Amino acid sequence: MEQTGIIKSAVEKLSRFDEKKHLLVGFDGFVDEIIHMVDKRKNDKEYERIPDIKSFAERIAQVAGLSANIEKVPIQTKLGGNGPIMGNAVIAQGHDVTYIGALGKHFINPVFREFADSCKNVYSLTEPGYTDALEFFDGKIMMGKMNNLVEVNFKNLLDKLPNPELEKLLAETDLVAFTNWTMLSNLNEIMTEFNKIISKNKKKPLIFIDLADPKKRTSQDIREILELISGLNTETILSMNLSESTIISLNLGIKEDEILTRAILIREKLGIAGIVIHPSNGAAIATETQCKWVDGPYTAKPKLTTGAGDNFNSGLCTGWLAGMDPAECLALGVCSSGFYVRNGRSATRGDLRDFMKQWAEVNCGAI
Numbered sequence: 001m002e003q004t005g006i007i008k009s010a011v012e013k014l015s016r017f018d019e020k021k022h023l024l025v026g027f028d029g030f031v032d033e034i035i036h037m038v039d040k041r042k043n044d045k046e047y048e049r050i051p052d053i054k055s056f057a058e059r060i061a062q063v064a065g066l067s068a069n070i071e072k073v074p075i076q077t078k079l080g081g082n083g084p085i086m087g088n089a090v091i092a093q094g095h096d097v098t099y100i101g102a103l104g105k106h107f108i109n110p111v112f113r114e115f116a117d118s119c120k121n122v123y124s125l126t127e128p129g130y131t132d133a134l135e136f137f138d139g140k141i142m143m144g145k146m147n148n149l150v151e152v153n154f155k156n157l158l159d160k161l162p163n164p165e166l167e168k169l170l171a172e173t174d175l176v177a178f179t180n181w182t183m184l185s186n187l188n189e190i191m192t193e194f195n196k197i198i199s200k201n202k203k204k205p206l207i208f209i210d211l212a213d214p215k216k217r218t219s220q221d222i223r224e225i226l227e228l229i230s231g232l233n234t235e236t237i238l239s240m241n242l243s244e245s246t247i248i249s250l251n252l253g254i255k256e257d258e259i260l261t262r263a264i265l266i267r268e269k270l271g272i273a274g275i276v277i278h279p280s281n282g283a284a285i286a287t288e289t290q291c292k293w294v295d296g297p298y299t300a301k302p303k304l305t306t307g308a309g310d311n312f313n314s315g316l317c318t319g320w321l322a323g324m325d326p327a328e329c330l331a332l333g334v335c336s337s338g339f340y341v342r343n344g345r346s347a348t349r350g351d352l353r354d355f356m357k358q359w360a361e362v363n364c365g366a367i
Contacts, residue, residue: 032080
């Protein structure tokens with residue numbers, strides 16, 4: 001089975017990969033409160049959850065024109081935002097991270113303290129946003145309060161990190177991860193200015209981009225960011241979940257439901273190194289040299305889904321930085337996500353190797 005070979009090869013290469021790369025990750029920051037929605041309460045300690053998003057939507061639709069009281073049960077408060085979660089996962093996988101984003105204006109918000117202490121450097125531009133993350137068995141609804149994030153802009157960045165220091169940082173960085181473009185109205189300017197600096201460098205960092213759900217942004221906004229991405233002067237990968245890829249496809253005039261073919265067509269339109277699309281059951285990648293689909297270790301009963309995509313991205317980037325084939329990078333991505341949703345924490349390299357071996361033995365035959 002081809003997938004068994006991909007996983008076996010990825011595990012072997014991961015076992016030999018002992019380098020610590022330097023990633024610059026940004027640029028958001030949210031305090032996430034993980035919440036269950038109550039369907040039926042049995043007593044003061046026990047309740048039945050509203051199981052899925054469709055049931056939640058139907059519950060709300062039934063009271064249109066009337067009123068309702070739906071109980072929320074806070075499960076945990078944790079660091080959130082695509083950047084911090086991905087950065088945390090990257091650190092767990094053995095890399096150095098410089099973080100730029102919204103972790104606190106005058107001091108680091110306590111929810112980010114452990115993460116900040118684990119980073120090589122932190123440059124915080126403003127207060128974080130706040131998110132109610134409604135968790136269901138089939139997905140999540142992120143309800144964000146993000147008025148502070150307008151202060152994530154290039155001027156404030158230069159106040160914290162003057163141009164000579166920024167140039168030095170970008171010259172010493174192996175990969176720059178731009179995440180959560182949707183929530184960051186001034187990220188285009190930051191990406192443009194970074195690109196000007198990177199274009200002059202002999203050593204150019206890899207660029208990784210996760211736009212996050214762009215549904216709230218206008219078609220003009222989306223076309224502008226896609227044009228900007230096409231013009232980046234270094235090797236670039238754009239990663240999307242299935243819903244995000246549909247929005248991007250429509251804005252590029254692509255009508256294609258088959259996921260791998262959709263990835264191939266998006267890459268051809270944008271002219272960048274790679275396009276990744278990762279639904280919940282696997283992932284597809286399209287590069288100039290390889291176009292592949294890899295099944296993922298799906299579970300119908302995840303412990304935690306908020307951050308699954310960011311952990312996928314961390315595994316993908318570890319594979320990319322290790323020089324793995326595109327399909328092997330996908331294997332690391334889907335297994336990083338699979339470990340996270342089952343355990344509620346990011347995988348170390350050792351965790352990831354063990355999980356990949358176990359999953360392959362159960363689903364693909366022993367490796």
